[in-house]
Amino acid sequence: MSDAAVSAEPRLTSLAHGGGCGCKIAPGVLSEILRGRTMLPVPPELLVGIETADDAAVYRLNDRQAVVATTDFFMPIVDDPHDFGRIAATNAISDVYAMGGTPLFALALVGMPVNTLSTATIGAILDGGAAACRAAGIPVAxxxxxDSVEPIYGLVAIGLVDPADIRSNAGARPGDVLVLGKPLGVGIFSAALKKGALDAAGYARMIETTTRLNTPGPDLARLEGVHAMTDVTGFGLAGHALEMARGAGCRLHVDWSAVPLLEGARDLAAAGFITGASGRNWASYGRDVALAREMTAVDQALLCDPQTSGGLLVACAPSSVAGVLEVFRGQGFDAAVIGRVDEGEAGLSVA
Structure with missing residues (x-):
């Protein structure tokens, strides 16, 4: 197909009713769907399953090796096909890192409207995914x-971890400090992009953060005092912090003033560029978030903003904070201390 024909294709984001991790089914709806489902017997080798809404499943092979398995896919968050592929693949692979694992290989999940998009465009999406896999040092196997109505792309990602190094989202302990590896605001940026209001500098910031693999994960897992990890994705910081709190049976406290935001995210949110997923997130779990300060509508939108390929949220002992920040910063992440873990009823407080 000619370049002119490719350029005449519709924008990728125009073909999708949602984009990126904002496509996730809202937490409350997902809970209703899963409630009462019959669960199969769980073998003792399954070290991490569905019980704590973790980032990946982990299955023990022997005393030193366990398989990490995850899958993630979604509709376009950007219009450039190569960038879409990179973002989707990065997002999927990062779930392996979030468990403390090292990726081994990936399988591609591809659903495309073949009568709407050219083979060149679909090929560029796959090339973008392959580029992210090369960056992680793994093949697409x-x-x-x-053939689907909306474009969908993602990966099954398989990794390996020493069972002693598994860091689920359920291991946080009272007294721990919370560290966040990436700034928030991807959902805000994607909403602005879809409406033609994101400038070139903003797009560059969005691509930089969404295509950065969470490679610190395995090194963090091996640090003494690191007790829990998860990545912040479609349910927003509040949603994934709540999952950590519920898994550990602790109360998480977030210092909102310390939470890093992408440059320009607050201004774009104030201008009305907020995803529908942000509101659905709050409707699903807002009753479990105690607001110890006056939160504006913009603050609330950012707190619940769905992140695509978001950062790692780490719970660690106070004595390990310096080491955690050193690992992050040594790999190019501007991580920040954003809160703490206390005893108490499982939930989230934001001050």
């Missing part, structure tokens, strides 16, 4: 394709 296969996959599956379907």
């Amino acid at each position: 296969g996959g599956h394709t379907i």
Whole structure:
């Protein structure tokens, strides 16, 4: 197909009713869907399953090795096909890092409207995903394709971890400090992009953060005093912090003034560029968030903003904070201390 024909194609984001991790089913709806489902017997080798809404499943092979398995896919968050592929693949691979694992290989999940998009565009999406896999040092070893109404792309990512190094989202302890590896605001940026209001500098910031693999994960998992990790994605900081709190049976406290934001995210949110997923997130779990300060509508939107390929949220002992920040910063992440873990009823407080 000619370049002119490719340029005449519709914008990728115009073909999707949602984009990136904002496509996730709202937490409350997902809970309702899963409630009462019959669960199969769980073998003792399954070290991490569905019980704590963790980032990946982990299955023990022997005393020193366990398989980490995860899958993630979504509709376009950007219009550039190569960037879309990179973002989707990075997001999927990062779930392996969030468990403390090292990726081994990936399988591609591809659903495309083949009568709407050219083979060149679809190929560019796959090339973007392959580029992210190369950055992680892994091959795309296969996959599956379907003809679908909306463009969908993602990966099954398989990794390996020493069972002693598994860091689920359920290990936080009272007294721990919370560290966040990436700034918030990706959902805000994606809403602005879809409406033609994100400038070139903003787009560059969005691509930089969403295509940065969470490679500090395995090194963090091996640090003494690191007790829990998760990545902040479609349910926003509040949603994934609540999952950590519920898994550990502790109360998480977030200092909102310390939470890093992408440059320009607050101004864009104030201008009305907020995703529908942000509101759905708050409707699902807002009753479990105690606001110890006056939160504006913009603050609330940022707190619940769905992150695509978001940062790691780490719970660690106070004595380990310096080491955690050193690992992050040594790999180019401007991580920040954003709160603490206390005893008490499982939940989240924001002050």
